[in-house]
Amino acid sequence: MTTVDERGPALPSKRGLSRRYVRPRRTPLSWIRGGGLTAVLFLLPLLFVFGAFSWYPIVRTAIMSLQHTNFVSAPTWVGFQNFAAVWHDPQFPIAVRNTAYFALLALVFGYPIPLIAAVLMSEVRKRRGIYSVLAYLPVVIPPVVGVLLWKTFYDGSSTGVFNTILHWVGLGPYPWLNSEQWAMPSLVLYSTWANAGATIIIYLAALTAVNPELYEAASVDGAGLFSKIWHVTLPQIRGILLVTLILQIIGTAQVFVEPFLFTDGGPVHATLTVMLLIYNYAFGNSLGGDFGKATALSLMLAGFLAVFSLVYLRATRSWSTR
Amino acid sequence: MKSTRIGIVVAAAVLLGVGASTAAGSTRSAKHVTISVASLIPGSTPAAIKQFNAQVKEFEHKNPTITVKPVEYQWTAPTFAAKLAAGTLPTVFEVPFTDARTLGDHGQLSNLTPYFKKLPYHKKYNKRVLAEGTDAKGQIIALPKGAYAQALHYNRQLFKQAGLDPNKPPTTWAQIRKDAKIITQKTGKPGYVEMAKNDNTAGWILTTLVYSLGGRMEKGVGTHAKATLDNKYTVKALNMLKAMRWSDNSMGSNFDLGWSDINQAFAAGNVGMYISGSDVYTNLVQAYSVNPSIYGLTTIPMANNKTAGVLGGGTLAAVRPKVSKATLAAAMKWISFFYESPLVSKKQAIRNAKTLVANHQPVGVPALPLFNKKQYKLANSWIKPYINVPIGHMKPFLDGIFKQQLVPEPEASTQSVYNALNAVVEAVLTNQSTNIGQMLQQANAQAQAAIKAGA
Numbered sequence: 001m002t003t004v005d006e007r008g009p010a011l012p013s014k015r016g017l018s019r020r021y022v023r024p025r026r027t028p029l030s031w032i033r034g035g036g037l038t039a040v041l042f043l044l045p046l047l048f049v050f051g052a053f054s055w056y057p058i059v060r061t062a063i064m065s066l067q068h069t070n071f072v073s074a075p076t077w078v079g080f081q082n083f084a085a086v087w088h089d090p091q092f093p094i095a096v097r098n099t100a101y102f103a104l105l106a107l108v109f110g111y112p113i114p115l116i117a118a119v120l121m122s123e124v125r126k127r128r129g130i131y132s133v134l135a136y137l138p139v140v141i142p143p144v145v146g147v148l149l150w151k152t153f154y155d156g157s158s159t160g161v162f163n164t165i166l167h168w169v170g171l172g173p174y175p176w177l178n179s180e181q182w183a184m185p186s187l188v189l190y191s192t193w194a195n196a197g198a199t200i201i202i203y204l205a206a207l208t209a210v211n212p213e214l215y216e217a218a219s220v221d222g223a224g225l226f227s228k229i230w231h232v233t234l235p236q237i238r239g240i241l242l243v244t245l246i247l248q249i250i251g252t253a254q255v256f257v258e259p260f261l262f263t264d265g266g267p268v269h270a271t272l273t274v275m276l277l278i279y280n281y282a283f284g285n286s287l288g289g290d291f292g293k294a295t296a297l298s299l300m301l302a303g304f305l306a307v308f309s310l311v312y313l314r315a316t317r318s319w320s321t322r
Numbered sequence: 323m324k325s326t327r328i329g330i331v332v333a334a335a336v337l338l339g340v341g342a343s344t345a346a347g348s349t350r351s352a353k354h355v356t357i358s359v360a361s362l363i364p365g366s367t368p369a370a371i372k373q374f375n376a377q378v379k380e381f382e383h384k385n386p387t388i389t390v391k392p393v394e395y396q397w398t399a400p401t402f403a404a405k406l407a408a409g410t411l412p413t414v415f416e417v418p419f420t421d422a423r424t425l426g427d428h429g430q431l432s433n434l435t436p437y438f439k440k441l442p443y444h445k446k447y448n449k450r451v452l453a454e455g456t457d458a459k460g461q462i463i464a465l466p467k468g469a470y471a472q473a474l475h476y477n478r479q480l481f482k483q484a485g486l487d488p489n490k491p492p493t494t495w496a497q498i499r500k501d502a503k504i505i506t507q508k509t510g511k512p513g514y515v516e517m518a519k520n521d522n523t524a525g526w527i528l529t530t531l532v533y534s535l536g537g538r539m540e541k542g543v544g545t546h547a548k549a550t551l552d553n554k555y556t557v558k559a560l561n562m563l564k565a566m567r568w569s570d571n572s573m574g575s576n577f578d579l580g581w582s583d584i585n586q587a588f589a590a591g592n593v594g595m596y597i598s599g600s601d602v603y604t605n606l607v608q609a610y611s612v613n614p615s616i617y618g619l620t621t622i623p624m625a626n627n628k629t630a631g632v633l634g635g636g637t638l639a640a641v642r643p644k645v646s647k648a649t650l651a652a653a654m655k656w657i658s659f660f661y662e663s664p665l666v667s668k669k670q671a672i673r674n675a676k677t678l679v680a681n682h683q684p685v686g687v688p689a690l691p692l693f694n695k696k697q698y699k700l701a702n703s704w705i706k707p708y709i710n711v712p713i714g715h716m717k718p719f720l721d722g723i724f725k726q727q728l729v730p731e732p733e734a735s736t737q738s739v740y741n742a743l744n745a746v747v748e749a750v751l752t753n754q755s756t757n758i759g760q761m762l763q764q765a766n767a768q769a770q771a772a773i774k775a776g777a
Binding site (some may be wrong): 157265287 | 399404408425576
């Protein structure tokens with residue numbers, strides 16, 4: 001007769017490989033003794049917090065996107081009317097185009113700058129800490145304070161801070177936020193200043209993980225600084241680069257603070273972004289917002305970003321793990 | 323035996339005493355009401371806050387069963403919508419004329435009618451003003467706090483520096499343009515500045531300009547109203563702004579100023595002239611401590627035609643819906659005490675004026691009558707000894723305003739009409755090659771869609 005230890009599965013032995021495995025009998029008592037209850041107790045606060053503040057709002061958003069509601073009158077079911085209304089709103093393509101433009105500018109200017117700064121800072125031997133602090137400082141400044149500060153810099157008169165500086169080198173004055181052409185690049189410039197610090201810190205951490213022997217080997221092969229960066233540094237941190245790229249694209253697709261605080265979407269809708277349009281649907285009318293359209297557009301944005309992220313991760317999987 | 327009897331009597335007395343005190347306590351707590359009320363706008367000066375708190379103290383002294391909790395409040399379209407949806411508005415809050423009736427029709431304001439009829443002065447109200455706080459069913463859903471006419475505010479100091487006579491402000495739009503250009507050339511400060519922010523103030527001020535030239539933004543009422551944003555007067559007004567902005571370069575270089583921003587810029591001495599409500603001086607003092615010597619007020623020039631008029635508006639005090647009867651009654655007492663009684667009760671008017679003067683707050687800011695003209699004159703005579711605003715600097719306005727035709731704001735979808743105009747104003751001021759006709763057609767279509775939808 002074969003006996004089985006109730007405390008765990010029998011390990012297969014050379015002699016017993018063919019022996020049938022018998023699952024131990026689970027009782028509530030054994031489950032509690034095994035730490036099941038403790039695990040559930042630890043899990044409950046997490047489930048509650050996620051449920052109340054993440055999952056419930058998501059479900060509620062999905063429901064509201066199919067309703068006409070202003071939180072005061074009783075909601076009515078309207079099917080996909082809200083999605084159709086958003087799709088046919090003349091401001092919708094403007095918002096999509098502006099968001100894409102912001103993302104593109106941020107990618108062209110905002111993405112390489114932290115990388116270049118991090119590589120240069122990693123090359124510095126003395127007082128690297130000071131440079132790190134200086135780079136990270138804008139991240140610590142509250143966005144509203146930062147925007148108000150930069151609004152002063154962007155003063156369109158010839159006595160504005162930026163215009164005065166540019167005047168010293170014979171340029172300007174530029175209208176900055178008061179021009180359809182200049183407004184969006186101005187927002188990107190601020191955004192780069194405000195957010196680069198966090199990315200620089202991530203790159204600096206990644207650069208410390210690069211094996212110094214690779215640089216030594218490259219030096220032996222006669223590689224210069226740029227050659228080492230191109231052939232050693234960038235390939236070594238490509239995984240991080242891909243992650244920061246997708247994070248940046250997702251972040252810029254949801255840009256709100258800059259256009260809301262700097263320009264309120266103007267001039268002439270030049271900085272109206274998708275998130276700002278969602279806000280306008282919800283809160284733009286003092287007589288009660290159209291929360292149905294706001295949630296419909298939110299879901300459209302979330303859906304697009306989810307699909308984009310999946311495609312991106314699939315497309316870059318082989319490159320990031322090579 | 324005797325001691326037992328004494329013990330029983332004492333115990334009974336104690337029990338009765340406890341019972342009586344409990345009963346008294348429960349009666350008091352049952353009757354006691356706490357209401358939150360809109361107080362001053364965020365950023366008000368300590369003196370203004372002190373003055374407001376003094377009024378709260380006086381009210382609570384008169385009404386010991388009511389506790390008043392002041393809440394900083396400034397009506398802006400987005401914050402109001404959010405607070406309305408979240409149910410976080412104070413018990414008593416303020417809404418502009420443009421919104422009250424629609425909010426009332428949607429059931430978003432309490433019905434004040436039974437309490438209104440008990441007010442001893444309810445028959446003295448100016449019927450046109452009271453209509454702004456009456457819903458489609460004829461219920462009173464808000465009581466007027468103040469009414470204004472749009473006016474031209476100007477900096478007397480900049481006028482002097484530019485060699486202009488501050489006692490002779492412009493009386494035509496051509497003069498405004500000419501003076502603005504001179505101010506800019508002589509002082510380096512923008513001569514004429516407009517609110518051009520995307521928060522509907524741009525549309526509000528453009529509508530004021532159009533009214534003064536004789537145009538209107540819509541015809542008819544309700545969802546059947548016809549949008550007429552692209553009328554010839556709007557084109558004329560925009561072309562005038564275009565000339566001042568691009569030919570004269572007299573409008574400065576910042577075109578994203580809203581109501582508070584432009585007040586701040588004016589108080590700082592950086593604006594020659596601008597248009598806003600005639601009662602703006604209160605905010606200039608309370609929030610920005612404006613120097614009274616620089617302040618000048620005059621009427622907006624009217625074109626020489628029958629339809630030219632001055633845009634009038636105002637603010638009403640309302641009560642959050644779904645409050646208890648006791649709360650509603652307390653809220654009405656506050657509205658009557660704080661907003662209305664200084665205009666109908668001599669004793670209250672003088673006491674109010676004294677408190678304002680003691681706290682260096684303005685008394686005598688020009689406003690339009692909320693009650694009949696007889697009452698208006700009477701109330702003004704009560705506070706005459708306490709007037710501390712530069713009334714001489716406001717003479718051009720006071721002399722001219724009652725000769726002008728007062729025209730209410732567009733009735734149907736007011737905020738949406740202003741919203742549609744925002745982009746047109748922004749375009750004219752930020753892009754020299756703006757196609758005004760095309761932009762106006764787009765704005766008109768947008769406004770018409772909003773009117774049709776009742777948005």
